Each structure stands twice: as C-alpha cells, then as structure tokens.
C-alpha cells in the first residue's frame with residue numbers, strides 16, 4: 089500500500105498536480121512533520137547523512153521560521169516566499185543523535201513531546217505528579233481489576249474504560265491532593281507492566297539539554313489522546329497540565345500539536361480550549377500548505393515518513409505537496425462521495441485542474 093502511495097506521490101509532484109488542489113508553496117507555509125529520524129536499531133550515520141541532504145535542499149529553497157514567527161506572518165499576511173517550519177512529534181530519544189544537524193544548518197526545530205511519556209521516562213525525584221499517575225492508567229493493558237487506595241478512594245482499572253477512570257482520577261486528585269496521588273502511585277506503580285526496553289522517549293533532562301541548544305518545545309498533550317472525544321475536565325487537563333509542566337521544567341510553551349491530528353481529533357470545542365489555555369497556535373496532521381490568513385489553530389503539516397522509508401526523491405515530492413491531491417480525494421471519498429456538497433466540490437476541483 090505504501091509503495092503505491094509513494095509512486096502516486098512522485099507522479100503527482102512531477103506532473104505539478106498539487107497546484108490543482110492547493111496553493112503553491114511559494115505563497116504559503118510548508119510545515120514538515122517528522123516522527124522518527126533513526127528507527128530503533130537503525131544506522132545513526134546513515135540517518136544523519138540523509139538529514140544533511142534534506143536540510144541542504146530545504147535551505148537553498150526555503151525561508152526557515154520558528155512556529156511563532158510563521159504564525160505572526162500568517163496573521164499579518166506577510167509570509168516570505170517558500171516559508172518553512174520543521175516540527176517533530178513524540179520526542180523519541182533519537183532526537184539526541186540528530187539535533188545538531190538542524191543546529192549546523194541553522195534550521196529551527198520545534199519538538200512536541202507527550203508529557204506523560206516524558207514523566208514516565210524520567211527518574212522519580214519528587215512526589216509523583218498527576219501526569220505520572222495517569223500515564224500508568226492510560227497504558228494499562230492487563231485484565232480488569234479494582235484498585236482500592238483506602239480512605240474510600242477506589243476505581244476500576246480496565247483497558248476498555250480508561251477515559252472514564254482518568255476523569256475520575258483527575259476529579260479525585262483535586263479533592264485528595266498529594267495524599268491521593270501518593271496512594272495511587274504506590275498501588276499503580278507496583279502493578280507489573282511491559283517494560284519499554286530500551287527506553288524510547290526523551291526524559292526531562294534530555295529535553296532540557298535540547299532546549300538549551302535552541303530546540304523549541306511545544307505540547308502534545310499529557311496522554312496522547314484524541315482531544316475531540318475528551319470530557320471538558322480531561323480536555324483542560326491535557327492542554328493546561330502539559331503546558332504547565334513544560335513551562336515549569338523548560339521554557340515558555342506557546343505551541344501545540346494535536347495527537348492524531350486528523351479531522352476527527354479536532355472540533356470547535358478543542359480549538360476554543362486551546363486558545364483559552366493560552367496557546368498561540370496548533371498543528372494538525374492534515375496534509376496541506378497554510379496560506380496567509382489561515383486559521384493558526386488548525387495548521388496543516390506535511391508528514392515525512394520515518395527515516396529509511398524515504399529516499400531523497402520521495403522526500404522532495406512530499407515537501408512539494410505530492411501527497412496532497414491523494415489525501416484530499418481520499419478525504420472527500422470518506423466523507424460521503426455521493427452527498428451533494430461533495431459532488432459539487434469534486435466538480436469544482438476537477439474544473440480547476442482542467443483549467
């Protein structure tokens with residue numbers, strides 16, 4: 089499937105097809121989204137070489153910006169030609185092997201770690217935080233069990249009803265404070281779970297090092313959840329607690345990247361909550377470029393597949409939007425090909441393409 093998609097992406101880019109489906113990258117912001125630069129067990133030297141070549145090409149063609157710099161231009165309608173922002177989600181430890189390649193090329197890199205994963209990867213030096221406790225619940229994969237913390241504090245641990253349990257714990261911790269968190273940590277941390285071996289997410293110390301070296305750190309929630317499906321309580325926790333933790337440990341956190349940033353993860357309610365929590369902008373995983381005056385709380389990105397999945401020609405085709413026509417056609421088909429509005433939309437796209 090990936091092979092067919094890659095052929096279509098190259099073909100579409102070389103035929104100039106993206107022009108029929110979106111604006112030119114000359115007059116819009118291109119935001120790249122990386123996940124893994126070096127896959128577990130992958131070759132670090134080869135990954136660094138690949139990245140050098142990619143950044144050489146980007147530097148010759150694009151004006152690289154920080155996310156906040158780019159959104160200021162979008163709001164004013166003053167995007168420089170070929171504007172580019174580079175982002176990376178999930179903060180894998182492979183960042184430590186490649187951050188200096190960005191530094192060397194003078195290309196700003198914005199990283200979006202998931203705070204629960206960072207907490208769980210860091211040594212416990214203080215009393216456990218709510219994020220740390222909730223991370224244990226979020227990824228619990230064992231059989232259903234009842235957890236009794238004493239003092240009438242109890243809840244059910246069940247992989248199928250995690251969201252309800254997390255809502256309960258957020259509410260109970262507000263009333264029970266540190267005593268509640270300490271009791272929950274004692275019980276939950278004693279439950280055996282599959283070890284993440286070797287550790288794959290950056291911890292606070294490593295992110296602090298990256299931050300000192302100029303890498304920008306934004307939020308990617310606490311538990312890597314689908315925000316649109318969350319209760320109001322959880323939505324505010326995910327947005328505010330991740331921001332608070334990053335600001336307490338690292339630096340001001342003004343940018344947000346949606347986990348699963350597709351259309352079903354986003355709603356008017358999530359956008360309002362992101363603005364209310366004090367974020368300047370938010371990124372999706374929808375494949376597109378963002379023109380001047382775009383909605384800065386729903387910014388599309390271009391996904392770059394993990395390290396050795398992408399050769400240089402495919403990289404170039406992706407950056408130039410080769411994947412966008414297929415994503416848009418698929419999106420229209422999934423949202424109801426036979427419905428009247430979509431048929432009109434397709435007709436107008438085809439018309440534009442034919443013109």
Ligand SMILES: [Zn+2]
Nearest residue numbers: 177178347348
């Ligand atoms: Zn993610």
